[in-house]
Amino acid sequence: MDNASLFQCLLRFGDNTLVLGHRISEWCGKAPALEEDIALANTALDLIGQTQMWLGYAAEVEGADRSADDLAMLRDVWDFRNILMVERPNIDFGHTIMRQFLFDAYHHAQLTALSRSSDPRIAEIAAKSVKEATYHLDRSAETVIALGDGTDVSHAKMQNALDLLWPYAGEMFESDDVDAQMAASGIAPDPATLRDAWDLRVRDTLSLATLNIPEDNFAHKGGRTGARHTEHLGHMLTQMQWLQRAYPGAVW
Amino acid sequence: MKPDLATIWEWLGEVPDPEIPVISVVDLGIIRDVVWDGDVLEVAITPTYSGCPATSIINLDVETALRAHGLDNIRLKRQLSPPWTTDWLSAKGASKLEAYGISPPSPAGGPSRCPRCASTDLQRVSQFGSTPCKAHWRCLSCLEPFDYFKCI
Numbered sequence: 094m095d096n097a098s099l100f101q102c103l104l105r106f107g108d109n110t111l112v113l114g115h116r117i118s119e120w121c122g123k124a125p126a127l128e129e130d131i132a133l134a135n136t137a138l139d140l141i142g143q144t145q146m147w148l149g150y151a152a153e154v155e156g157a158d159r160s161a162d163d164l165a166m167l168r169d170v171w172d173f174r175n176i177l178m179v180e181r182p183n184i185d186f187g188h189t190i191m192r193q194f195l196f197d198a199y200h201h202a203q204l205t206a207l208s209r210s211s212d213p214r215i216a217e218i219a220a221k222s223v224k225e226a227t228y229h230l231d232r233s234a235e236t237v238i239a240l241g242d243g244t245d246v247s248h249a250k251m252q253n254a255l256d257l258l259w260p261y262a263g264e265m266f267e268s269d270d271v272d273a274q275m276a277a278s279g280i281a282p283d284p285a286t287l288r289d290a291w292d293l294r295v296r297d298t299l300s301l302a303t304l305n306i307p308e309d310n311f312a313h314k315g316g317r318t319g320a321r322h323t324e325h326l327g328h329m330l331t332q333m334q335w336l337q338r339a340y341p342g343a344v345w
Numbered sequence: 346m347k348p349d350l351a352t353i354w355e356w357l358g359e360v361p362d363p364e365i366p367v368i369s370v371v372d373l374g375i376i377r378d379v380v381w382d383g384d385v386l387e388v389a390i391t392p393t394y395s396g397c398p399a400t401s402i403i404n405l406d407v408e409t410a411l412r413a414h415g416l417d418n419i420r421l422k423r424q425l426s427p428p429w430t431t432d433w434l435s436a437k438g439a440s441k442l443e444a445y446g447i448s449p450p451s452p453a454g455g456p457s458r459c460p461r462c463a464s465t466d467l468q469r470v471s472q473f474g475s476t477p478c479k480a481h482w483r484c485l486s487c488l489e490p491f492d493y494f495k496c497i
Contacts, residue, residue: 128470128471128473128481129471131471131473131474131475131481132471132472132473134473135473135477136473137396138394138396138397138398138477139394139395139396139477140396141396142392142394142395142396142397143395143396145395145396146395146425213426216426217425217426217428218425220425220426220427220428221392221395221425221426221428221429222395224428224497225394225395228472228495228497231472232472232473
């Protein structure tokens, strides 16, 4: 196992939480109800906090005198390693919650496995984060059920969100050489091994939500390997990184 | 002369949590260890939630309090493992929370009674509240909303 692979692996964890954390923070002040506004902002806060830990460790492993902030604010699209699903625009509340649920179910299974990592730093960050992810999953699953099994309008919006997002779910379980190295040294699970637990949880919740899972398992991919991102990430970064782009090196 | 550790714990017991000033950082269970490493006092602090914005203020408050007691050689250490749990909230902290109007964490997953009127006829408004560590509930007897300290 080399440091470059471990660095890539940590970027994948930290970029997922950073990009999704930023996306859902976009609801702050304009969610459909005050309680939902607070819930999304709190979830975003947890994800950004986890990002600080993942990217902080990534920066140490890289040993190139970069900080977690440098990694978050000074990289461009091609250096991000998040899955494509989390960079998609929020579209509407239903789409945001469906994406959150699909991610939370994955995140929970991933962090549970990572809390047994052979790397003690990864294990402690995961053990801390999984408590938060458990809470996120409880809420997003409950909300998916309430909206899916809700009115005709909310049901149709949730089914539409699921149809749009399903082709982005497969990337969570893709494996490459970095994953093989991590799995061989007991640092991180092979993502493919998380699929069964995820499937079980997702199918159970979506069935209670009276939603139909699309039959086609085609998967868009390229985000976590850095091969290609969607056009949306670049637009998001122009906002998230605006200050550092306009005033390079500015400090608080 | 170096003050003994029991005295330092007492001093830390007077540092209020910045968001819920009715309890101290010791009541909250986030001070994990206090040791002398030669002439340096090392205080291990664990975050409640990963992104809790109060974390840096808590570090500043702890350092300020110790300096006010004449300690200059201080090192604050972030300790992640084992992760913070509401089981570490002291019994004194729990009763102070309730007196303040915040229902303390309960293993049942929700508040056991209304902190104002003690009714058990309660309803959850939101799984999240005014800080990462709280959820929002309401009492169906006295009709007052209240914060519940989430159990994690």
